Amino acid sequence: MSERKKVYQLVLMEIQRLIKEDGYVPGDKLPSERQLSIQFDAARSSVREALRAIELLGIIETRQGEGTFLRNYQTYHAVEVLASFVLQDSRTKNELQEAQKVLEQHVLSEESIPDHTLKQLEALVDDLSLTKEEKHHYFFSGLFEANGNQLLFKMWRLMQDFQANMELKVSPDYYEDIIEKYKKPQE
């Protein structure tokens, strides 16, 4: 009945608990593999399986000779891997786009945004050196930052990374229109 978890999965949970309860923050060094294997009473190979898995997720980073470090989820290695498997699945693709759009729609629904953010966005749109994708990324990054909700931002960025491997098209006037919307009330 009860699911017999594999050791590496148990270690995985232990590591999560460890990070949470001991208050590790990005950049911190985790205990060594050997230390963890003693601490969790598991073989080092099992600990490594768990570490490799969350390394692929981008949660930790390991440097030979130094150690294992908690990482700021900037780049999600997993995204590339996942994308390569899922690219065919149109349903997943649509769900992903819808989810991302939901978040974007939310930050766009803010009544107002700070002046300096507005200026940044304008500069962005006029910047000819940027590709469409880069504009989209920086544009909404700015909006999310203005919004202030880190969680939403992270969720969006995750999906953004994901879609980087898929084609994504927006209308050329898309950003200008948004900016206009925010400018009007202030003039």
Next chain:
Amino acid sequence: MSERKKVYQLVLMEIQRLIKEDGYVPGDKLPSERQLSIQFDAARSSVREALRAIELLGIIETRQGEGTFLRNYQTYHAVEVLASFVLQDSRTKNELQEAQKVLEQHVLSEESIPDHTLKQLEALVDDLSLTKEEKHHYFFSGLFEANGNQLLFKMWRLMQDFQANMELKVSPDYYEDIIEKYKKPQE
């Protein structure tokens, strides 16, 4: 200069290539770990590190005594793992509630929902044996199911679970109002 990839990462790419080029489809059985280690000229432990990583992503499934199988990626397994780290990292109650609300708002914005779903929701609201929290849960579960986006549903559920221990208050008439909104156009 060139990045010295770890063995498990190389194996990972080999496995991707293998799956792609040999046309594996969900449900198919992959070569055994021992076979792969010979094929890729790597230790079995290295092969396992790669397999464990993509298992956590939900790409494959392993069954002891049987083998390793390619899996249907509809379950968004990776979302759970990532969420468990992301949520606990930036778990400001307010951010969480806002994010959750964004998703709920989205399913509420559907123009219409199926009749049978509507009936279910009505029955729910009238059910006196349910607590507020249970009502909220089942109510939106129904709406998300009607919406059909499994990714959104999963994200919502994760946040829902995470907030299980936090107080959450809604007005008593909250659900009735929503149902009314959807009923009107049909009468």
Next chain:
DNA sequence: ATAGTTGATTGGTCAGACCACTTAGTGGAG
């Protein structure tokens, strides 16, 4: 004081052993 050496620590990889589970074959009882 500084530069170089060296040893301890840490991750990276490998080999091999043994266990747990599943499956297919094999042989005997009916």
Next chain:
DNA sequence: CTCCACTAAGTGGTCTGACCAATCAACTAT
């Protein structure tokens, strides 16, 4: 001949221990 029980092989699960490679810190000789 049929059917069931047992066996053997194959597979993932886990552990141990060894050695390599890179880093870091302490120590030493200049």
